[in-house]
Each structure stands twice: as structure tokens, then as C-alpha cells.
Amino acid sequence: MFQTVENRVREAFRSHIQNHYATSVEIVIEEPKQASFGEMALPVAFQLAKALKKAPRQIASELAAGIGAIEGVAAMEVAGNGYINVRLDRGSYAHAILTGAAAADTKPGKIIVEHTNINPNKAAHIGHLRNAVLGDTFVRMLRATGNQVEVQNYIDNTGVQVADVVAGFHFLEGKTIDDVRALIDNPERPFDYVCWDLYARTSQHYDANPEIKAKWRGETLHAIEAGHGELSDLGHLVADAIVQCHIKTMLRLGVIYDVLPRESEILHLQFWATAFEQLKERKAIYFETEGKAKGCWVMPSTAFKEGASEEADDNKIIVRSNGTVTYVGKDIAYQLWKFGLLGKDFHYKKLLTYANGHELWQSTVEPQPGEKKFGGGREVYNVIDSRQSYLQDVVVAGLRALGYNDQADRSTHFAYEMVALSPRTCVELGIELSDEDKKKSHVEVSGRKGLGVKADDLIDKLIENAKREVDSRNADRSEAERLQVAQQIAIGALRYFMLKYTRNTVIAFDFQEALSFTGEAGPYVQYAAVRAAKIRGKVLDSGVVANTGQLDAASMNTFLTDEGLWQSLLAASKLEPSLLRATQSGEPAHVAKYAFQLAQSFSGFYQDHRVLEEPDARRQQFLLWMTDLYRRQFERSLDVLGIAAPEFM
RNA sequence: GCGCCCGUAGCUCAGCUGGAUAGAGCGUCUGGCUACGAACCAGAAGGUCGGAAGUUCGAAUCUUUCCGGGCGCACCA
Secondary structure, eight states, rough: OHHHHHHHHHHHHHHHHHHHHHHOOOOOOOSSGGGGGGGEOHHHHHHHHHHHSSSHHHHHHHHHSSSSSOOOHHHHHEEETEEEEEEHHHHHHHHHHHHOOOOOOOOSSEEEEEOOOOOTOOOOOOOHHHHHHHHHHHHHHHHHHTTTEEEEEBOTTHHHHHHHHHIIIIIISSOHHHHHHHHHSSSSHHHHHHHHHHHHHHHHHHHHHHHHHHHHHHHHHHHHTOSSSSHHHHHHHHHHHHHHHHHHHHHTTOOSSSSEEEEEHHHTTTHHHHHHHHHHOOOOOOOOOSTTTTOOOOOGGTTTTTOSSSSSSSOOOEETTOOOOHHHHHHHHHHEEEEEEEEOOOOOEEEEEEOOOOOOOOEEESSOOOOOOOOOOOOOEEEEEEEHHHHHHHHHHHHHHTTOHHHHTTTEEEEEEEEEEEEHHHTTTTOOOHHHHHHOOOOOBBBBTTTBHHHHHHHHHHHHHHHHHHHHHOOOOOOHHHHHHHHHHHHHHHHHHSSSSSSOOOOEOOOOOOOOHSSSSSSHHHHHHHHHHHHHHHHTTTTTOOOOGGOOOHHHHHHHHHHHHHHHHHHHHEEEEEEEHHHHHHHHHHHHHHHHHHHHHHHHHHHHHTTTTSSHHHHHHHHHHHHHHHHHHHHHHHHHTOOOOOOSO
């Protein structure tokens, strides 16, 4: 609704200025510095001052006087040195919200979002959670603004990290496939936890014995890539089992996927070979005959690096001298497929059906009956750690080199900074810190060292904390209900924590902060949502029948002369513009911020107005409607954030 | 060495395309529950927006430079 009026104001000023001043400027509409100034502020007089050679204040006065009536606008004032402040017609604004149903228009084309993308060789940690929560929330934002989205989670099941764990089982510990299968089935200890420790042990062993590293890793990788033999079988067994663990962990957070494209199929279906031919044909890569990259196929650095010189020896190797392809090469093939440019497709089989009926598919080599189709997107977002921006640049350069400039432009590296650990949390975890580390604001996690906080451990701890609070406040509820709410609160706290920071902020993860359920946190928003729903329920239980029919623009206007109520309505009505802005800027933190501000606004409303005890029947109807508007907006914004609105807290 | 990111209140962070008196949470201090649930609310204290120069009617925001920090620059991903 706000945007509708905003557009009207913008258009009125645009045409008025065009007609009377014979010039055109971009009409900027801001939020006034202070709420008392009105609802919109236009600095347009400043922009015109130079061209018209007049004082801004004078121009503003002329504009305000000459522009005439605009539907939905009650008044315009000149303020400061030349601002034009716009005041809305409160009654008609409220009435328009009451009667209007905004239907989101669906946009054409499919957007592909790839996120999570965890190496299937150990348990997920907090860094992975940031990726998944950012990606999942962005997907929800896109869908809420009318986009069709396909969620992909790429599985690197043939990479070095999987090979290291396989080598650990096979060479280091002498385990057979049946031994490993027993570990997977062991309910005592989760398999991803077993691998977490084994990966750290294997890495340590490698560090102490570099020659063994080359031998074991090489042998294992070779077997996995060839796709047969015991080491290969072990690789698939481990990777598939870990993927199941990851899917389960992410499901706890409400994160689900549409399809898992796997690297093994990229290899076996010759995706790379096809891309390789195209790259060679278009001369995007060349065979190096001298220097340190002799015998490799490389992409010249001039293709992906600004200001790179011809002589600089920093070309990117795509195919190694032993003929194997690097990750970047495979990623170029994968990216081509995402846009439907490869001329090939995977086959797919259904991996599982989520409790809500949604199906998760996985790539496979053999054709399957009734298989779905994936890929072929109009736009692609890759949610990947900003440390990989160099490699993402290479991938995009690959698209450009093949002549796919449009697709390159619609290819976005949705980058985010890492999650590190606060020194205090390292101490709590029993991690030894060097004197140098102690001075730092954060310490980087390391999977190779087994240093980090496992996602499931963190979630368990959050639930435990929430459960204590819920128990102490809700003795009348059943154990099952309390547990469910505790889980919702824990996940709310966690998702909000991962979303409250903008993407390029390094998060120094701190247990005390993450476990905090007060202030700018998920549970604060949930609490407000619970209260809004509860008031509504109590009022209706008291025998009052909701009847918005008696709320016309004129009567609402009288209630809205109360500045506090007007500000409440305004805050509640601004979900759409902030959601749109957040989606355009690719910043889920903005949605989190809006939800928090909505909760702040409601808390104030809650304090100031007693809906249940309101003696004036019509005013009570109005307050009830406001409460319900808040409730609906909480529901929608929390849904975008992937946070549940509990029934009680 | 080259490239990218960051430096805003004691701490952790917002600040949309430059715009009016720079905001929030936490922490500190003062108040508010016989409750439409205090996981809340009201109020106070707290900032030369890292330094300097420039562009502009106007700079936390744009440019240059310096200082301080982070991350990249593999035949790993």
C-alpha cells in the first residue's frame, strides 16, 4: 500500500516538473529523519536548484503549492532548507489496507539458487549453517516476491576431502566396507561425528608423513574417479551416508532442497568433456608448453583478472598435467548446465520425500522412470564463501570466453564472510590458543584440525536452553508441546543470529551471544507474534465478534490522529517495501531488521493499548484489527526468515 | 608484491541510490508486573563515523592518500 502512494507521489512530481520546468530529474523519496515530519520526504528542490538558479526553499514552496491534490496525500510542507515533506491521509491509507488484497505478480523465468554445498566427509559446522541459512532465506525472499526458484545443493562426492576420509578408514584404520557400514548404522554415535574426528586424525597423519599423503590420497582419488573397486565403493558409501546426515541437520533448521547434482555424474556423464571441447574450440583455454604450468590446459589470467599482464605467471590451471580436471573446470561445466547451455542433462532419481510432501531428487547416471527435469535457469545465484571469489570470477570468465555474456551477467556470486570463533568461545571449547590468537577478535575454524562447533551440537545446546525457559514458564503445557516450542525458539534464535549480520561482516561466533534470547534476537520477534495472536484469541473468546465492516475511512482517521497508533499502522504496513529492497540488494539482514522493528513497534502498541478492556466498541474493533494486522505481518515476515511463530512461549 | 573486504557509542553491529539533530541491541544506571504473559516497556549516560586532503549547496556514504585489521592470489576445494 505504501508503495502505491509512493508511486503516485513520484509520478505527480515527475510530470509536474516536466511540464512546468521543462527538465527531468530522478524523483528520490526518502523516509523523513523524524516521524513528526511526515511519511515521505523529497529533496527534489535541491536537485533543481542549480539548473533553475533559484534557492531550494523557493523551489520547494512553488512545487508544494503548484502540484495540486494527490490521492492519498493529506498535506505537503516545506521544511529545512528546501525539503518537501508529505503527509498521508491516514484514514484512507488505513482503509485501503483493510480492503485491499495485494496479490504478488509472478515473474517469468526460473531462478536457480545453489547453497549449502558441504563436502560430504564430516559433520556440518557453524560456517556451513551461515551458508545454508543465508541461501534458504534468500530463496524464501525470492519466492515471496513472486519468483520461481529451484534450490540446488551440489555434492562434491569425488573430491579430495572425501578421499581423505576414505583413506583414513582404509589405510589408517584398516576398516572394511562392512566395518564402515556398521559405523553408519551405529545409533550410539552419529556417522558424521565419527568422520569429523577421523578427518582430523588423517590430516594430522598426513602432516607428519607427507610422502604417505601423496600415495594414499592419489590412490584413493584415482579409484574414486575411475568409479570401481573397493576404495570407490567406500567413497560412495561414506559420501551418501554423510549427505543423509547433512540433509537431516539442515531439516532441523527448516532448510530443504529440490535437487542434489553430484560431481560423480558430472564426471561419468562426460559433462566436463563436453565443456572442455567448447572451451578449446572457442580458445578460452590453451595448452601450456613451458613454465611451471607446462603440460596443463590453462585459462589466461587476463580473462578473469582486472589489469593482469600478459607475462604474469598467474594463469589458472583448468586441466592438470596428468590429465585430470580441477574443481574450477567441473564448476564451469556445472554452471553451463545450470543455464541450459551444455546440451546435456543428468538423469534423476527421487532421494526422499520430506514430511511436508516436498520431494528431493538426486542426479544419477542411468535413466529413471518418471524422472523430473532440473536446471536451465534464467538467473543463477551461487551462495559461496567470499574467500572463493577468485574462483567464481574464473567460472564467470569461462562463460564470457564462450560468448555467453548475458548468462555471465545473470550469474551472481552470493558471497558472504566466514564464521570464526570468539577467543572466549575457543576457551570454552577447550581449544588452545597461541598468545597471538588471544589478542585477535576472532579465530578461524579448521576442519582439518577438527577445530570448530558442530551444527548439531549447537542446535542441541540451544534447544536445551530454550527448554529450560519454556518449562519454567509453562507448567500447564504438556512435555511434547513444550519440547516443540523449545525447538522453534532455538531455531528462531539460531536463524536470526545468522541473518542479523549483513553478508560481508565476519561473524565472531560467541556462545553467550548466540544463546541470548533477548533484545535483537529471533525469540524477541516470536514473543511479540505470540502476544499478538494471544490477544486476538482472548478478545474473540470474550464474546466480541470481529467486524471490520464498521471501520470506514472517516472513523479510522479519528483513531489515527493518535500519533502512536499511526506510527504502528505505518510500521506494520511496510513489509512489502522492505522485502523488495532486501531482495534487490540481496541482503537477508534487511528482512531480519524489519521483523525486529515490527516487533519493537508491536511491543509499544501492546504497552499503550488494552484491546481486551477497551470500553468503546468501535475503537475496540479498530484495535482488534490492528492487532490482527500485526499478527499477519509477523506470520509473513517470520515465514520469510524461516522462523516459526510458536503457539505459546 | 598484486587483488578484494572492513575500520561508526565501552562491546557487537545497522545506516537503501550522497540529504534535515548519526541509529539499534548488549552492557551500565533510574523507574515500571494483584500480568490482554516483564523473553517486555519507559528514561538516562555514552560517538572528532580510523587520520588527512579533495569533489559538492550538502559526505559515515563518492575520489585520492596514509594508518590499522581480515581474506584471497595451488597441478586443494
